[in-house]
Amino acid sequence: MSLTNPVIPFSEPPYIAGLPSPYYSESHLRWQKACRAFISEHLLEQALEWDTEETVPEHVFTTFAKRGMLIPSLPAPLPVEWLKKVGIHELLGVVKVEEFDYLHSMIYSDEMARTGLAGPSGSMTTGMAFGVPPIFKFGNRQLQERFLPDLLLGNKRTCIAITEPEAGSDVANITTTATKTADGKHYIVNGSKKWITNGIWSDVSAMAVRTGGPGPTGLSMLVVPLKGYPGVSMRRLKVGGQVSAGTTFIELDDVKVPVENLIGKEGMGMRYIMTNFNHERLTIAIGATRQARVALSAAVEYVMKREAFGKPLVEQPVVRHRLAKAGALLESQWAWVEQFVYQMTKLPKDVADVELGGLTAMVKAQAGMVLNECAQTAQLLFGGNGYTKSGQGELVERIYRETPGIRIPGGSEDVMLDLGVRQLVKNFKAKTKAMERPKGSSKL
Structure with a gap:
């Protein structure tokens, strides 16, 4: 793309706007x-x-x-x-x-x-x-096949079913149980799942269940049939944003699931879940950063044409100041996302899970905060139009209403920030310990 092509400020990532980037082939x-x-x-x-x-x-x-x-x-x-x-x-x-x-x-x-x-x-x-x-x-070969x-x-649909009414970010304490039958051929699943995206349309789910005692070591994952299956009832939930994503409440009453539907090994569910979370949180961060871009660039376009007090709004210093603050956050966030994703392309999966796991939580949390700032800025600059569920500010109003749907699902913001620092400290301590001289060694 030529650098001479006009692009509304903040509307595109720099590489699409025509600026050079080291990342893209x-x-x-x-x-x-x-x-x-x-x-x-x-x-x-x-x-x-x-x-x-x-x-x-x-x-x-x-x-x-x-x-x-x-x-x-x-x-x-x-x-x-x-x-x-x-x-x-x-x-x-x-x-x-x-x-x-x-x-x-x-x-x-x-x-x-x-x-x-x-x-x-x-x-x-x-x-x-x-x-x-x-x-x-x-999963083993038979499960995959x-x-x-x-x-x-896409012949059948699925969802990830982890969150429960009393266990959201606190995954280790989910209570949905999967108990083996006396003949060892089935699990009987009882419990409920809440805020499950796509659940209402799903034929099956990758579900977190408790097959053992309390805590993370008692968790496993099962492929659990959903739509039309005996013992399963589902209903859509009315949520504040992302209303078209099929947020679902699932109740499981003596649901009979073949033991062959176990994903991996019993007791390994927490590890599988946390590995899966990294991709979920990074995907949320990428999408939220673009949502912030859509909102802020819409505001720029609006203030360039909207007149008040005899001149376009963009000529008001306070308007430019708001745009600058939000825009700086947006472009900084995108630069972090790009850097983060580039690192993902260069690190082996097992190394990335350790080195970037905590940072994934932080980039997801930061994306929600940046979206909140950009969407709020856009709504304020749109004025009454940004508070109206129709007309030229309709999309901005909808984006701002959706912001909590980024800051809460996939790991609530405060939990993510805390997790990020804890993981960084944990990695530092592990590396420091690995450098310590073994007891009894005479080596310097």
């Missing part, structure tokens, strides 16, 4: 253009209308599934063997599945969030993004 740039074209045609134009109606039509999910455009929501690197096995070799004809890295993933999440809303994209991708990875990462083909092709 030709593959990434081709992917961004292809993503933008596809998403603009099939999601962007009607996203606000669908979100107002609180449901994205089923045909949109089907279109994305048939074109393989749910797959990019998975963590990179992709499950190449399984994708090729089900006939998916490339995405939009521009990226081979084996070439897809976390920068491609970031570009996809950023483009999907250009609607300015988390609901429309989340209604389609949340199950794929967070419900499928535990199966291909930790039974579920992955239909899930990867």
Whole structure:
């Protein structure tokens, strides 16, 4: 893109606005253009209308599934063997599945969030993004063969089911139980799950259950059938934002699940969950940063044309000051996201989980704070129009209303900030201990 092309301030990441960047290859740039074209045609134009109606039509999910455009929501690197096995070799004809890295993933999440809303994209991708990875990462071969083909092709839908009415960020204390039958052939699942995105449409879920005693070592993960399954009842929840994402309350009453549906090993659920959280939190951070960009750039465009006291609002120093404060936060956040994702492309998965796990929590928390500042700034600058659920400020009003849906789900903000520092301190202590001279050693 030429540097001479006019771009509304704060409306695009610098690399799209034409500025040089060390991160992106030709593959990434081709992917961004292809993503933008596809998403603009099939999601962007009607996203606000669908979100107002609180449901994205089923045909949109089907279109994305048939074109393989749910797959990019998975963590990179992709499950190449399984994708090729089900006939998916490339995405939009521009990226081979084996070439897809976390920068491609970031570009996809950023483009999907250009609607300015988390609901429309989340209604389609949340199950794929967070419900499928535990199966291909930790499930055995028979489990993968039974579920992955239909899930990867979008023939069936799934969700991640962890949160409970009394256990949100406190994952270690979930109470939904899975008790083996006397013959050892089934688990009987009892309990409830709350705020489960996509749950209402899901055929199955990757669910956190308690198979053992209290605390994290008693947790496991199961593939639990949902829609239409005996003992399962589901209802949609009315939430303040992301209304089209299908937030669901699930009740489980003596639900009979084959033991073959165990993901990995009993007692390893907490490890699987926390590994999965890293991708969830990073995806939230990317999307929230773009939402902040949509809100703030809309405000810039508005104040350049809106006149008050005989001149455009942008000529008021107080208006420029507000935009500058929010814009500085936004571009700093995006620079951190880019740096973070680049590191993900260079570090082995096990190293990234340790070195970046705490930082993932922090970048997610920071994204919510930046979104809050940008959305609030936009709403204030739109004035009464930004407080109205229709008209030219409708999208800004909706984005600001959605802000708590970024700051709470995926790990509440204060919990994330605390977790981030605790993990950094833990890593420092571990490295310091590893450098200590063993007792009895004469080596300096």
